[in-house]
Structures are given as C-alpha cells and as structure tokens.
Amino acid sequence: MGWDYDDHGSQGQSPAARIASGAVGLVVVAGLALAALRPELMPWHDPGDTLPLAAETGRPSGAPADEAFPHRPTLREPFKGSPALRWADGAAGIVPPPAKATGWMSKAQVTTALATAKDFLVASNLDPAVIRGARPQRALGLLDPRQPDLRSDLERAFAEPTDRDDPTMLFSRFSPAEVRPVGEVVKVRGRMSVENGRGEQAGTVLIRTDYTFVYPIVKARPGSDEVERTIVRRQITFSLADPARFEVTQGKLGVSEWSSNVGNDDCTRPVDGYYHPAFDEDGAGDPAAPEPAGPAVDPYDRSKDLAQLPQECGTSSRT
Incomplete structure (x- = not known):
C-alpha cells in the first residue's frame, strides 16, 4: 500500500507478490493413489511426524x-499432507518473547506492547468474521490514528482496492460469495522480536513479527467437499515512538514496514481486497487470463526473508 511513517513504508512489495497455486494437480494424483492405505502401518511412517x-x-x-x-x-482432516499439521492452532502459535526494558520503554511497557502486537495479529488474521470478508474493526482500532495517512489509506483500500492499496497486505480476507473456511482452526507458525530503533528510527522501539497462517477452505456452494489451503506469510514491523519526542497515541501501534507472500491465491485476477484460492475442480481456469510469469515458491519455507523471494506473479510448489 502507499503508506508512509517516518519515511518507512512497504518494502519490496507489489501485487505480483501474491502467488497462485500451480501444483495442486500433482498433489491430487499422489493423494488419490494412497487414499486407501494406512500410513501408520507403512515401514516409512514415523509416529513423530504428527507430534506438535x-x-x-x-x-x-x-x-x-x-x-x-x-x-x-x-x-475431517483439512491439514492432512501439510507441514502445518504439526503447527500450533490459532493464537497459541503467536508467542511473544520475554519482555525486557528496551529503548525508551520499561519492561512493563514492552510487555503491554507485545500483547497489543499479538492482539493485532489475531484480530487481522484469525478473527473468523474477518476471514469471511468482514472489515477488521478490532484490528483497525489497535493502530495509531495519529500515524500520517495510515487510517485514510486503509479506508481507501477497503472502499476501492487497487494494486497499490490492497487490504490483504495486512488482513486475511476471503470472499464469502466464493469460499468458506473448513472448521475453526487456522494453523500458525512464526516468531516476534523487540529491538531499539536506530538511525532514522531512533526514538522508537520496534516489534518485528514474521508469521505464516494456513487457511483450509472449500467452495461456498452447499455440498462442496474439495478442500484446498491458502498459505499467508506476513512480516510486519510495529513502531512504538517515544511520546516525549513524537506526536503519537500511547497504547496504539504504528506500522513502519510490512510485506506478505501468499500461496494459492490467483494473482492474475484484478485486486478486490480478497484472496482467491484455486481448486482442482476449476481446471485450467480462464484461458484468456495471463499466465504467472514468476518461478515456483514453497509457501511453507520460512528460511528466507520475504525480500529475497521473487516479486513476480508466480506459482506455489505445494499447498
């Protein structure tokens, strides 16, 4: 999005960072071939594969x-075949680090800020209503209204989504007319850290977050039973500026950097503020739609910074 805060904004992001699914068919063939087999009786099965x-x-x-x-x-088992099977459920996967006094903030203030950052991630990525396409009112209420242009840019993104102003850059939303979640569980894995801002960010305390969310979904049509997954990885840096030096609202979060990458989202479609996962039943899709030009990316790979990933509209190696 086109937001700025103390001259820090979205880094390396473009609508092409949304990744469409391209390997679903291969997974289907393998899954069907083994549907009648019992993994626990196979010689290569490791019981530890299902431990958290x-x-x-x-x-x-x-x-x-x-x-x-x-x-x-x-x-019944929407995470079968996914590394996320062993990940934590929902908010339990967002674990703030031990707090300590940092920069201008006391230990107690850092503790509160970490809890607020977690609240934002839960409200923006795990709230069932938001996932089903609602506006993330609670998450929006946690952001600093005094951060220049932030709220106005977000309001514009919800009213008229564009490549530059897309609410899915911060909020996980699916169109309720197209899909619905399977069950109540979203799998989560990631981490957060705290550091004292330096250089241009002197006078702030930064909370860096890096989390991946896995959403199992089906078509909204009654009776649909083909389960697919959309995998969203987000890196967000929250800024807590010293109120003695800056005009800020204490207790609210500033956002200085954000980026995201999505596995199984049709990045060839016009931006409308929702994710659009692909299903095997859709076949080849619209023959007139442009083909993804970027390379395949593993959406479960958390070993690289998002800035290192291809920025073109590409394909997902697995879902």
Whole structure:
C-alpha cells in the first residue's frame, strides 16, 4: 500500500507478490493413489511426524520436508499432507518473547506492547468474521490514528482496492460469495522480536513479527467437499515512538514496514481486497487470463526473508 511513517513504508512489495497455486494437480494424483492405505502401518511412517513442533525461536535453516506420498486434505482432516499439521492452532502459535526494558520503554511497557502486537495479529488474521470478508474493526482500532495517512489509506483500500492499496497486505480476507473456511482452526507458525530503533528510527522501539497462517477452505456452494489451503506469510514491523519526542497515541501501534507472500491465491485476477484460492475442480481456469510469469515458491519455507523471494506473479510448489 502507499503508506508512509517516518519515511518507512512497504518494502519490496507489489501485487505480483501474491502467488497462485500451480501444483495442486500433482498433489491430487499422489493423494488419490494412497487414499486407501494406512500410513501408520507403512515401514516409512514415523509416529513423530504428527507430534506438535516446538515454538520457533529463530529463522529455520530450510523448508519443511515434503511428504514422500502426500495425502489430500479432507473436511475431517483439512491439514492432512501439510507441514502445518504439526503447527500450533490459532493464537497459541503467536508467542511473544520475554519482555525486557528496551529503548525508551520499561519492561512493563514492552510487555503491554507485545500483547497489543499479538492482539493485532489475531484480530487481522484469525478473527473468523474477518476471514469471511468482514472489515477488521478490532484490528483497525489497535493502530495509531495519529500515524500520517495510515487510517485514510486503509479506508481507501477497503472502499476501492487497487494494486497499490490492497487490504490483504495486512488482513486475511476471503470472499464469502466464493469460499468458506473448513472448521475453526487456522494453523500458525512464526516468531516476534523487540529491538531499539536506530538511525532514522531512533526514538522508537520496534516489534518485528514474521508469521505464516494456513487457511483450509472449500467452495461456498452447499455440498462442496474439495478442500484446498491458502498459505499467508506476513512480516510486519510495529513502531512504538517515544511520546516525549513524537506526536503519537500511547497504547496504539504504528506500522513502519510490512510485506506478505501468499500461496494459492490467483494473482492474475484484478485486486478486490480478497484472496482467491484455486481448486482442482476449476481446471485450467480462464484461458484468456495471463499466465504467472514468476518461478515456483514453497509457501511453507520460512528460511528466507520475504525480500529475497521473487516479486513476480508466480506459482506455489505445494499447498
């Protein structure tokens, strides 16, 4: 979006960073071939494959391993065949680090700021109403109304979404006319950290967040049972400016940097403020639509910064 705050804004973002799904068919074939088999009786099955992962404390060294014989998700098991099966459920996956006095903020103030940052991530990415396309009123209420242009730009993004002003850059929203979530669980993995702002950001405390959210969805049509997943990774840096030096609202969050990457979202469609996942039943889609030009990206790979990923409209290696 076209927002600025103390001269810091969206870095390396363009609508092309939305990634469409391109490997669903391959996964379907493998899943169907093994649908009648019991993994727990196979010699390569490791019972540890279903144990919850420990919380992420640093950047992983690589992407999660692919299943040798991936299973298709179902209405009863929407995360089957996904690395997210072992991830935390919802808000339990957003764990603030231990607080300590940082910059102008005391330990107690940092504790409160971390809790507010978590509240924003929950309200913008996990609120069932927001996921179903509602305006994220609670999340918007946590942002500093005195940050220049932030609220006005967001209001414009919701009213008239464009490549430059797209609410999905901060909020996870699906069109209720097209799809609905499967169950109530969104899988989450990531981490956050706190640091004292330096250089141009002197006088601020920065909370850096990096989280991936996995949404299982089906078509909105009654009786639909083909489950697909959309994977959203967000990096957001919140700014807490010293009220003795800046005109800010205490207790509210500033946003200085943001970026996102999405697996299984049709990036060839015009921006309308919603994600548009692909389904196998859709086949090849609109033959007149432009083909994604970028390379395939693994949306579960958290080992690279988002700025290192291709910015073109590309394909997702798995969902």
